[in-house]
Amino acid sequence: MSALAASASKRILTKGNEAICLGAVAAGCRHYYGYPITPQNDIPEYMAAHLPALGGTFLQAESEVATINIILGTSASGKRVMTSSSGPGISLMQEGLSYMAGSELPAVVVNISRSGPGLGGIAPSQGDYLQAVKGGGHGGYRLIVLAPHSVQEMYTLTMLAFDLADKYRTPAMILGDAIVGQMKEPFIASPYDPASTVEKPWALTGCVGRERRNVKSLHLKDNAIEVHNWKLHEKYERIRKDEARAESYMLDGATIAIVAFGTAARVSKTAIQWARKEGIAAGMLRPITLFPFPEREVSELARTVDVLLVIEMNTGQMVEDVRQCTPLHDRIVFLGKPCVIPTPEEILERIRLLAGRKG
Amino acid sequence: MTGDIIMAGFGGQGILMIGNLLAITAMEEGKHVTYFPAYGVEMRGGTANCTVVVSDVEIGSPVVGRPKGLLIMNGPSMEKFLPMLAPGGDLIINSSLVEERQVTRNDIRLLQVPADDIARNKIGSRQMASMVALGAYVARSGIVKLSTMFDCLPKVISKKYEKFIPMNVNALKEGAALAGFHA
Numbered sequence: 001m002s003a004l005a006a007s008a009s010k011r012i013l014t015k016g017n018e019a020i021c022l023g024a025v026a027a028g029c030r031h032y033y034g035y036p037i038t039p040q041n042d043i044p045e046y047m048a049a050h051l052p053a054l055g056g057t058f059l060q061a062e063s064e065v066a067t068i069n070i071i072l073g074t075s076a077s078g079k080r081v082m083t084s085s086s087g088p089g090i091s092l093m094q095e096g097l098s099y100m101a102g103s104e105l106p107a108v109v110v111n112i113s114r115s116g117p118g119l120g121g122i123a124p125s126q127g128d129y130l131q132a133v134k135g136g137g138h139g140g141y142r143l144i145v146l147a148p149h150s151v152q153e154m155y156t157l158t159m160l161a162f163d164l165a166d167k168y169r170t171p172a173m174i175l176g177d178a179i180v181g182q183m184k185e186p187f188i189a190s191p192y193d194p195a196s197t198v199e200k201p202w203a204l205t206g207c208v209g210r211e212r213r214n215v216k217s218l219h220l221k222d223n224a225i226e227v228h229n230w231k232l233h234e235k236y237e238r239i240r241k242d243e244a245r246a247e248s249y250m251l252d253g254a255t256i257a258i259v260a261f262g263t264a265a266r267v268s269k270t271a272i273q274w275a276r277k278e279g280i281a282a283g284m285l286r287p288i289t290l291f292p293f294p295e296r297e298v299s300e301l302a303r304t305v306d307v308l309l310v311i312e313m314n315t316g317q318m319v320e321d322v323r324q325c326t327p328l329h330d331r332i333v334f335l336g337k338p339c340v341i342p343t344p345e346e347i348l349e350r351i352r353l354l355a356g357r358k359g
Numbered sequence: 360m361t362g363d364i365i366m367a368g369f370g371g372q373g374i375l376m377i378g379n380l381l382a383i384t385a386m387e388e389g390k391h392v393t394y395f396p397a398y399g400v401e402m403r404g405g406t407a408n409c410t411v412v413v414s415d416v417e418i419g420s421p422v423v424g425r426p427k428g429l430l431i432m433n434g435p436s437m438e439k440f441l442p443m444l445a446p447g448g449d450l451i452i453n454s455s456l457v458e459e460r461q462v463t464r465n466d467i468r469l470l471q472v473p474a475d476d477i478a479r480n481k482i483g484s485r486q487m488a489s490m491v492a493l494g495a496y497v498a499r500s501g502i503v504k505l506s507t508m509f510d511c512l513p514k515v516i517s518k519k520y521e522k523f524i525p526m527n528v529n530a531l532k533e534g535a536a537l538a539g540f541h542a
Binding site for chain 2: 011013038039122178179182183184185186266267268269270271273341343344345
C-alpha cells in the first residue's frame with residue numbers, strides 16, 4: 001500500500017470553492033456576505049447552509065457595493081468576516097476595499113476570477129492580477145494577495161489569509177479562477193494552527209466603561225493624512241520583507257525556469273515533468289503570495305538560469321513585476337494565454353524551443 | 360493505472376454523479392485524481408459534462424485536450440467531443456440514444472452499450488443508464504477496480520436513496536459484462 005493509500009481514509013473529494021469555506025470556518029469565520037456570480041456560487045451556497053447552524057450570519061446583500069460595506073462594519077466590530085465574488089463584483093467592491101485599507105480593517109475577500117474586461121465570460125482567466133496586487137481602488141494601498149493552485153491550498157491559504165489580515169490590519173485576497181474553484185480533488189482537513197493570536201484593541205465593541213475608539217479613513221486635521229499614508233507605507237514594506245512565499249519546483253540545476261501562479265503554474269508542473277524526462281533541465285518558481293511578490297527569489301533565480309519563462313492566462317501582467325526584480329530583461333520570455341487554460345503540450349513545446357530542441 | 364476521461368450527456372442523466380463516483384473510487388485506491396465539471400450555464404435538459412483524471416503522480420491540468428477515454432450518453436455530445444478523443448482511445452457510447460453512424464472515426468476502440476435499454480429492461484429503471492455505461496468503461500479501461508466502486512456507492516448516494524444501492528451495483532455489473540468482464 002502506498003503512503004497515499006495509507007492516508008486515503010482521511011482524504012475527502014472536495015471542490016475548491018468548498019475548501020475555501022472549510023478553511024474559513026476552521027479559522028473561526030462565522031460571518032459571510034455576498035452576491036451571486038459564476039464561478040464562485042458554491043461559496044455562498046455552502047455558507048448559507050452551514051453558518052447559521054454554527055451561530056453565524058449568512059447574508060445575501062442587494063449588491064456587491066452593499067456587501068463590502070457590511071463586511072467593513074462587521075470587521076470593525078472585531079469579527080472575522082469573508083466575502084467572495086468574481087471580477088465584475090470585485091470591481092464593485094473596490095471603493096469599500098479602499099475604505100477598509102484606509103481604516104486598517106482586516107477581512108478575507110475571495111476573487112474566483114473570470115474572463116474580462118467587462119462582463120467578459122465565465123472561462124478561467126488571470127486578468128485580475130494587476131487589479132489585485134496594485135491596490136484596485138483609489139488612494140494608494142495594497143491588499144495581501146494569495147494564489148492557491150490546488151484544492152488543498154484553497155483551504156490552507158484561506159486560513160493564512162485570515163491570520164495575515166488580522167496581523168497587519170488589512171484586507172487579504174484569495175485570487176483563484178474557475179479551475180481551482182470548480183475542480184474537485186482529494187483534500188485533508190488539516191487542523192487550524194494560527195501562527196499567533198491577534199488581539200484587536202481597536203475593535204468597536206461598545207465603549208461602556210472604557211475610552212471610546214474610532215475607526216475611520218477620513219483624516220482632515222493638519223498633516224494627519226500624510227502621517228497616515230507613511231504609516232500604511234511602512235506596514236506594506238514590512239509585509240514585503242516578511243511575508244513573501246513561493247514554491248520552488250524542480251529547480252535543481254534548472255536552466256529554464258517557469259514563473260507562473262495558480263492554474264498556469266499547475267499546468268506547468270506537468271510540462272516540467274515531461275521536459276525533465278526528455279533531459280531538459282526545466283523547473284518553476286511559483287509565487288504563492290502575489291503581494292508581496294517574491295522579489296528576492298525571482299531576482300536570485302534570474303541570475304542562475306538561462307531563461308525565465310513567465311506564463312500567465314492574460315496578455316502579460318505579472319511579467320511586469322518579474323521585470324522589476326531583475327535587470328536581466330533579455331532572459332525573460334513571456335507566454336500568454338488570455339482567458340484560456342494553457343495545455344501542458346504547448347508549454348512543453350515552448351520549453352523545447354527555448355532549449356534549442358525541435359519537438 | 361493512469362487515465363483520463365470526458366463524460367458527457369443530457370443534464371439529468373447522472374453524468375456528474377458517475378464522474379464523482381469514478382473520482383472517489385480512484386481516491387480510495389490511493390491515486391491522485393481530479394474531477395472537473397462543466398459549470399455556470401448548465402441546466403436540466405441541457406448538456407452536462409465532466410473530466411476525470413487519474414494518475415500515480417501529481418496531476419497538472421484537470422482539463423484534458425486529448426482524453427484517452429470518452430463516455431457519450433447522447434447524440435449532441437458526440438459531435439462536440441469525438442474529435443478530441445486520443446487515437447486508440449476508448450469510446451463508450453450509449454447506443455440506445457446515439458446512432459452508430461455518428462461514430463465518424465475508426466482509429467479508436469468503440470464499445471456500444473445500449474445503456475437505456477439495459478437500464479429499463481434488465482435493471483428496472485432508466486435512471487440507471489449512466490451506471491451501466493460507467494460499468495462498461497471501468498471494465499474496458501481497468502482504470503479502477505469494480506469492487507472498490509461498489510464500496511464507494513454509499514459516498515455518492517444519499518442516505519435517503521440507499522435502498523437503490525443494489526440496483527446501482529447491478530447496473531455497473533451489467534455494463535461491465537458488456538465489456539467482457541464478469542464480477
